[in-house]
Amino acid sequence: MSKAQDTMLYLDGVSVAFDGFKAINNLSIIVRPTEMLAIIGPNGAGKTTMMDIITGKTRPDAGEVMFDGRTDLTKLDEATIANLGIGRKFQKPTVFESHTIWDNLEMALKKPRGIFNALFYTASDDDIARITDILDTVRLLHRKDEFAANLSHGQKQWLEIGMLLAQDPKLLLVDEPVAGMTDSETEETAKLLREIAKTRSVVVVEHDMSFVRELGSRVVCLAEGAVLAEGTLDQVSANPVVIERYLGR
Amino acid sequence: MLTQALFRALDKKAIWVIGIFLAVAILVPMANLLIPPGQFGHVPTYLVSLLGKYLSYAILALALDLVWGYCGILSLGHSAFFALGGYAMGMYLMRQIGSRGVYGNPTLPDFMVFLNWKELPWYWLGFDNFWFAMAMVVVVPGLLAFIFGFFAFRSRVTGVYLSIITQAMTFALLLAFFRNDMGFGGNNGLTDFKDILGAPVQAQSTRVILFAATAIALALSVLVCSMIVNSKLGKVMVAVRDAESRTRFIGYRVEYVKLFAFTVSAIMAGIAGALYVPQVGIINPGEFEPGNSIEVVIWTAVGGRGTLIGPIIGAIVVNLGKSWFTSALPEFWLFALGALFIFVTLFLPKGIVGLWKQVFGAGRQTAEPTPPTPARSADIERGEDPSTFDNPQPRPAE
Amino acid sequence: MLTPLLRLALLTMSLLVPTLAQAQTTDITARIAAMGEANLKELTQIVTDLASTGDPSVVPVLTALGDGNLYLDETSGRVVIQNGSTITDPLTGEAVDLGADTDLSRIRVNNGLRRDISAALGGMTLMSDNPRTRLSAAQGFLANPDPATLPLLDEAIAAETDANVLGVMQTARATTILSSEDASIEEKQAAVPQIVSGAGRSAITVLTSALASAPDEVKPTIQSAIAGLEQSRAVWAALQNVWFGVSLGSVLLLAAIGLAITFGVMGVINMAHGEMVMLGAYTTFLVQLVIRQSFPGLLDYSLLIALPVAFLVTGAIGVGIERGIIRWLYGRPLETLLATWGLSLILQQTVRSIFGPTNQMVIAPTWMSGSTDFFGLAITYNRFWIVIFALIVFFMLLLILNRTPLGLQMRAVTQNRRMASAMGIRTPFVDAMTFGLGSGIAGLAGVALTQIDNISPNLGQNYIIDSFMVVVFGGVGNLWGTFVGALTLGVANKFLEPYAGAVLGKILILVLIILFIQRHPRGLFALKGRAIEQ
Missing domain, CATH: 1.25.40 (Serine Threonine Protein Phosphatase 5, Tetratricopeptide repeat)
Structure with missing residues (x-):
């Protein structure tokens, strides 16, 4: 327990196997409060599975997963974990397409999630201000009444980041946030994530090395479900094993 | 809180629908009672009851739409809730027969006397009281749906699996109610009703009042559904329908959302059944037939699911068709119904309401949520990419 | 009562010991003649005496006396056996003509004497050759x-x-x-x-x-023996139940296996599957009709001839359904369910319009009628052959899936449709073939069902829910799951029946499956892994 103290996310010796295939093999990672961590690694390294474990979608076969130094995540379901303050953005942007952009954010907004809370919910002035604020941040204010289905790929990514912000989480798990974005959008996203990381912990999974460089955070390289190397981007990309297994010569 | 929710519920469309059925609740009885037979505009009493039957079907279809159209749960067992509500009402009506039965037993219904039963089973106690029976109309289907849904949704039984087990549920009830020793009249069910609240069920005035009650119940159902679907909860329901796990990851308990929708829907179905039974004069285990439940689905699909008016239109149109076919071309009704199933699913996925919008509402942005068309289920079911959600394909813009 | 064989045996014996027989014959003849006027007591004595001679030729007399077929002709005083309209001499067995004015009176026996006679006969026959x-x-x-x-x-x-x-x-x-x-x-x-x-x-x-x-x-010995016997009887009863269960399970297997394929490979719920079974049964009926009218010699083989015909007919209809309806609805499993339900209504009504709502008959071939006793288990041949047939179909299907190019392609599509398509597998063709195969197997099930069920337009409806239960219980994507699911449900059904009755047993099974699904939402043999978690 004490080891997990003062951490936002604490994974120790986590393993999970699917039909004998070890997707995660004795993985240990620590994320401190208001720290940004970038995770890189080849396909099949277990990045997404790791996120599945943290968010309660997959149960690990072994290992400890602690949130905020005290909560054991392995026993909880997705909704409880989300309400604890872990937000997740998916590799493939998934927004609620038959809802308007405004409604997407309204649903994500941090509020009691009970059935009757939702049934009798009426947006307060504060809520409206907050949603407007977020829409402004993700640059979708002018399209707030359109269906999310009509957004471009990059805009959906931003809407999803906006939904993350609306959830007001302590820890953000962001899976490939800049896929399908233009260079300037990518830059903006990096800026936004750095801004967010001032007050929250952020874990970013990304293949785009220039984006990772812009994040300027600590980097972990995963391979075959375990940590291959750790440090600054320069340290990691200079690591011969990483070059061998991931970056290539 | 409630007033705000009610206010939201009464959007322009809902007001129209509610207004229409409140007007129907007044106009049809007037046309029956005030306009003498033979004159233009008179609605004969049998027709009043027939329309009442259609309206109770409409409530049932609306109930199904709430879970299917809005929450993505295709229940193939909704006629079970309808029948349970109907049986609760039927039991009240049986107790009202009193000693006027064939055997003249003041407490035991005829079929129990026939089976040589000596006293009323415990679960029949209290049904001589109208309000108790009405409470049971709500409680029994609601409780069954709650228990069934609690287990099913908690273990994340979804899609066709859920459809199949709801079908198994109604099938099991069908078999159970066919048994004589269940104490619900077995094969023959409950019939030969005499009075409801002291008024003879066959009387013109009673029938007219029952019709009005059904129309009002339909209007109220629309109000309740409108309140739900226009609330944030309604939006979450649609979110569950379109991307179930995504909804979970933003912190909503999908199983409770579904459970709420399923239970409310079952209660509505039960009320529909209770209104249906005195108007048709019988309730028997045939109402539990899995085929009936699937027919309700087609009413909803024909009208247009995911809308409030669609299922009502669908229930009335399909049943008008059924009445016409079964009297004019009885051989062909099943052909027509079967063809309707295929036609609607292939060519009219949004139903009549969707067609209407396409024809008359072109260019106008519609606010109705429409079910997205995901990629092949095989892909989703086995999603190559675990982060792929229920709805990986972007929906084309309307 | 004595068989001709026995009589022959007795005759042989009398030929083997002619001298002895000759010596006694006169004595016996006299005694038989005396029977006519004897009272009960004397009759008993005569029976004992006759039996003590040990001469097999007295067996017919004693038998006739016991059966009440021995008569005295009051006119001639002769003792004769009357069997129906034939009158024979009790000793020689030759026909006797008593003339017109005969007056036969039965020589009466009581129960005590009858017992003596059977004991005497028993003693004599005990020593028979x-x-x-x-x-x-x-x-x-x-x-x-x-x-x-x-x-x-x-x-x-x-x-x-x-x-x-x-x-x-x-x-x-x-x-x-x-x-x-x-x-x-x-x-x-x-x-x-x-x-x-x-x-x-x-x-x-x-x-x-x-x-x-x-x-x-002695009582404890007997009691423990009875207890032991009752226990073994219970074991046999259980075995008999297992057999009934296996029999029901194989029917379920036949009905469900096609469903499992279409559901497993294509993710398609085919509500018209039951109607494919029904069409298979009607095909069998038609095949037999044609054979009876044109080739009566082949009547015994009509079921065997119906098998390929039914497979092809229902398979072709299945391909038609897939191409005509289902392929437009991929990715919308719930809509597929509705459309195929509509189709099932149309198929039922079509058959009802053509053949009428009444049941049709398919005559069982001789090799499928009757039953055998297998160590105390009553096994009817039709059930036996259906079990065998279900196993054959199951293993053939396993072979097709695991050993043929089509099977390989089907498995590829099951696991990763997009990738299979990218690898050059024509997924639409595989879909059509899969659906055709599933429907064809339903047709085969229909052929088998003609032997144990009524052929009516509703035939399929009786099996569809059970078949779904099997598939859901067994899990999708694994034929062994269907196999185990079908047999488990069959046996469970038959074991619950004696305690709960057939209907309640079925209700219990349904409830148990509903509860089971809560625990294992993907069935008994669900595929595991992250790819399937969605």
């Missing part, structure tokens, strides 16, 4: 134990050479000892195991009836 005669005689003693016959039995046992007959004789002797008042306790104790091993299904009855009169010292 024909093992079958001895066997039936011994069985007669087993059924009516009489302490007086003990010496007779002992004698027969000493002489007996046939192990089978010997066993029955010893059991008869043991039974007799148990009911005898003179036998010692040790003898009685020793008799019990003999009855247990020898008396078969009637052992419990024999022992229970002996229990009441048995001395106290």
Whole structure:
């Protein structure tokens, strides 16, 4: 327990196997409060599975997963974990397409999630201000009444980041946030994530090395479900094993 | 809180629908009672009851739409809730027969006397009281749906699996109610009703009042559904329908959302059944037939699911068709119904309401949520990419 | 009552010992003649005397007397046997013409005498040369134990050479000892195991009836023997139930396996699957009709001929359905469910319009009628062949899936449709073939069902929900799941039936499956892994 103290996310010796295939093999990672961590690694390294474990979608076969130094995540379901303050953005942007952009954010907004809370919910002035604020941040204010289905790929990514912000989480798990974005959008996203990381912990999974460089955070390289190397981007990309297994010569 | 929710519920469309059925609740009885037979505009009493039957079907279809159209749960067992509500009402009506039965037993219904039963089973106690029976109309289907849904949704039984087990549920009830020793009249069910609240069920005035009650119940159902679907909860329901796990990851308990929708829907179905039974004069285990439940689905699909008016239109149109076919071309009704199933699913996925919008509402942005068309289920079911959600394909813009 | 064979045997014996026979013949003839006027007491004496001669030629007389077929012709004073309209001489068996003014009166016997006669006959036949005669005689003693016959039995046992007959004789002797008042306790104790091993299904009855009169010292032995027997009877009853369950399970397997394929490979719920079964059954009916009218010689093989026909007919209809309806609905499993339900209504009504709502008959071939007794299990041939047939179909399907190019492509599409398509597999073709295969197997199930169910337009409806339960229970994507699911449900059904009745048993099964699904939402043999988690 004490080891997990003062951490936002604490994974120790986590393993999970699917039909004998070890997707995660004795993985240990620590994320401190208001720290940004970038995770890189080849396909099949277990990045997404790791996120599945943290968010309660997959149960690990072994290992400890602690949130905020005290909560054991392995026993909880997705909704409880989300309400604890872990937000997740998916590799493939998934927004609620038959809802308007405004409604997407309204649903994500941090509020009691009970059935009757939702049934009798009426947006307060504060809520409206907050949603407007977020829409402004993700640059979708002018399209707030359109269906999310009509957004471009990059805009959906931003809407999803906006939904993350609306959830007001302590820890953000962001899976490939800049896929399908233009260079300037990518830059903006990096800026936004750095801004967010001032007050929250952020874990970013990304293949785009220039984006990772812009994040300027600590980097972990995963391979075959375990940590291959750790440090600054320069340290990691200079690591011969990483070059061998991931970056290539 | 409630007033705000009610206010939201009464959007322009809902007001129209509610207004229409409140007007129907007044106009049809007037046309029956005030306009003498033979004159233009008179609605004969049998027709009043027939329309009442259609309206109770409409409530049932609306109930199904709430879970299917809005929450993505295709229940193939909704006629079970309808029948349970109907049986609760039927039991009240049986107790009202009193000693006027064939055997003249003041407490035991005829079929129990026939089976040589000596006293009323415990679960029949209290049904001589109208309000108790009405409470049971709500409680029994609601409780069954709650228990069934609690287990099913908690273990994340979804899609066709859920459809199949709801079908198994109604099938099991069908078999159970066919048994004589269940104490619900077995094969023959409950019939030969005499009075409801002291008024003879066959009387013109009673029938007219029952019709009005059904129309009002339909209007109220629309109000309740409108309140739900226009609330944030309604939006979450649609979110569950379109991307179930995504909804979970933003912190909503999908199983409770579904459970709420399923239970409310079952209660509505039960009320529909209770209104249906005195108007048709019988309730028997045939109402539990899995085929009936699937027919309700087609009413909803024909009208247009995911809308409030669609299922009502669908229930009335399909049943008008059924009445016409079964009297004019009885051989062909099943052909027509079967063809309707295929036609609607292939060519009219949004139903009549969707067609209407396409024809008359072109260019106008519609606010109705429409079910997205995901990629092949095989892909989703086995999603190559675990982060792929229920709805990986972007929906084309309307 | 005596079989011609027995008579022949007796005749042979009389030929073997002609001298003895000749010496006694006159004596016997006189005694038989005396029977006409004898009173009951004298008659008893005559019966004893006749029996003591040991001459087989008296068997017909005694049999006739016991059966009430022995008459006295009042006119001529002759004693004759009347059997129907034929009148024969009691000793020679030759026809006798008594002329017109005959006046036959029956020689009356009472129950006591009848018992004596059968004992006498039994004693005589016990020593017969024909093992079958001895066997039936011994069985007669087993059924009516009489302490007086003990010496007779002992004698027969000493002489007996046939192990089978010997066993029955010893059991008869043991039974007799148990009911005898003179036998010692040790003898009685020793008799019990003999009855247990020898008396078969009637052992419990024999022992229970002996229990009441048995001395106290023997009672525990008998009681424990009864308990043991009841236990083994329960085991046999359970085995019989297992057989019924396997039989039901194989029917379920046949009905569900096609469904499992279409559901597993294509993710398609085919509500018209039951109607494919029904069409298979009607195809069988038509095939038999044609054969009966045109090739009556092949009638016994009509089921075998119907198999490929039904497979092709329903398979072709299946391909048609896939191409016409289902392929437009991929990715919308719930809509597929509705459309195929609509289709099932149309198919039912079509068949009802053509063939009428009444049941049709398919005659069972001779090799499928009747039943056999397999170590005490009653096994009817039609059920037996259906079990065999289901197994054949199942393993053929396994072969197709695991050993043929089509099977390989089907598995590829099951696992990763997009990738399979990218690899150059024509997924639409695979879909059509898969659906055709699933429907064709439903047709085969229909052929089999003609032997145990009514052929009516509703035939399919009776099986569709059960089939779904099997698939859901067994899990999708694994034929073994369907196999285990079908047999489990079949056996569970048959085991619940005696306790809960057929209907309640079925309800219980449904409830149990609903509960099971809560625990294992993907069934018993669900594919695992992250790819399937969605």
